[in-house]
Amino acid sequence: MLRLLTLSTLFPNETRPEFGIFVERQTLSLAKRDDLDVRVVAPVGMPPWPLSRLGRYRVGGSLPHRERWKGLDVYRPRFLNLPGTGGRFHARMLADAVLPLARRLHAERPFDLIAAEFFYPDGPAAARIASALGLPFSITARGSDIHHWGRVPGIARQMLDAGNRAAGMIAVSEALRDDMAALGLPASRIRPNTTGVDLARFALRDRATAKAGLGIDGPLVVSLGALIPLKGHAIVIDAVARLPGVQLRIAGQGPERERLQAHIDRLNLRDRVTLLGGVPQDAVPALLAGADVMALASEREGLANAWVEAIASGTPIVVPDIGGARQVLRGGAAAGRLAERTPAGFAAAIEAILAAPPARSEVRRVVEPYSWQANGERLHGHYARLAAGGGRNQIDSRASLS
Structure with a gap:
């Protein structure tokens, strides 16, 4: 013992x-x-x-x-x-x-x-x-x-x-x-x-059903992380602003909430971008399952749980070339893309995935050893x-x- x-x-x-x-x-x-x-x-x-x-x-x-x-x-x-x-x-x-x-x-x-x-x-x-x-x-x-x-x-x-x-x-x-x-x-x-990653909780679900449960019709990007400058949520907001018809849901709490909401309002994105606040853990799997892309523009990470939880849900990720991102994505191109940490870089990577979405089973396969x-x-x-x-x-x- x-x-x-x-x-x-x-x-x-x-x-x-x-x-x-x-x-x-x-x-x-x-x-x-x-x-x-x-x-x-x-x-x-x-x-x-x-x-x-x-x-x-x-x-x-x-x-x-x-x-x-x-x-x-x-x-x-x-x-x-x-x-x-x-x-x-x-x-x-x-x-x-x-x-x-x-x-x-x-x-x-x-x-x-x-x-x-x-x-x-x-x-x-x-x-x-x-x-x-x-x-x-x-x-x-x-x-x-x-x-x-x-x-x-x-x-x-x-x-x-x-x-x-x-x-x-x-x-x-x-x-x-x-x-x-x-x-x-x-x-x-x-x-x-x-x-x-809990492979039973974060599992493949029908995306259309999960998306309907969220009240969303059309392409959905999700971002998970505390509302602090380090997580780069403003970059993802600006990226989605360049992608007409794409919805963004940001799950997290923190001191940047008022500033981010003001930024959303300035860009007239209230109809497409929503700050969800703190999301109960039991609701996160359905949120990720309904997303077409999980995008997180962190300045730095070790190896973020949000990355592997999204991939386990069959949802590809868009992240900067930081920390263990290459280590995760080398398991297969289906799992997502590295992007320049700019609105243009994230917009291009998100748009590429939406244009040619990978098979969800291929995405999940990447993190099955995790x-x-x-x-x-x-x-x-x-x-x-x-x-x-x-x-x-x-x-x-x-x-x-x-």
Whole structure:
């Protein structure tokens, strides 16, 4: 029995059920195994009083400190989040808050390994906790943790130190592995492991029926992602503006909503472009199944779940040449197109797919190896090797976990 402490600042809760849902799904897949015991520590950052009584912090403060979450044993200790510090103290504060709990849990049922699920602040915090408990640890990089935090000088130093002390690391794409190595992280300890997708939930459905259920007649483009500049929704809106008769539905929440709605209004696109807001997870498969194209103009990604969920639904994607996009699309041209991250580039790629739509079964075939079960099998093998003490000597960065 391999006993794992999963440390993740990205993990769903009752107030934010979609927050870090990819970590939840991965952890649930691992927890189904008879040879693995998983306990989750999902710390909640809180500013000092009285800021802790305001807005989302007040809601976060009301979360239970321990609960059963979809069958998982989840602990939610609070750590001090100091405003105005740029996040450089987050890892230290997180480790200070989690270590007493980790000591107690380790004494009750000893862990074999700590798995940090985001590179910052989780990785440096895991390094401190693992050192105190005498345990090996692994860090997973997912994209923005490397591309954003890895550029912040004081934080980048913490990440490099943690990566050099880790028994092993995981990157969610081959391109992200290369980006990690370029930062100075030891390439010999980084293994790519592609994200998983629920192939039962995201499955082939009749597109006309799904589209009718959405109240749409005609070509449909869907975009999934938080309403933040990083996701490039304005680019997709401008692209669709060039494609008469094409509908666009954008699913996601975030601070850019008012600006994007104003942009839609300026272009007189209210009859064709709709901001759906937050879409319940149960409704996402039908939305993707009804789409002719899923277009996401992100500035950067590791390997986006939205990409593989769309492809699993038989819907080709249009994305920039970022992160693991080439890795996903090399599985077959039917899965979609890389596009220049401009309105003209996206419009041309969307128009080409609409003019010659690929067979949906051929699109789905590309991600059939991307199941959560397969993801869990690879992760278990990786963690077992590290727990056995072979991490630093046995990892070959050229040998993808995928």
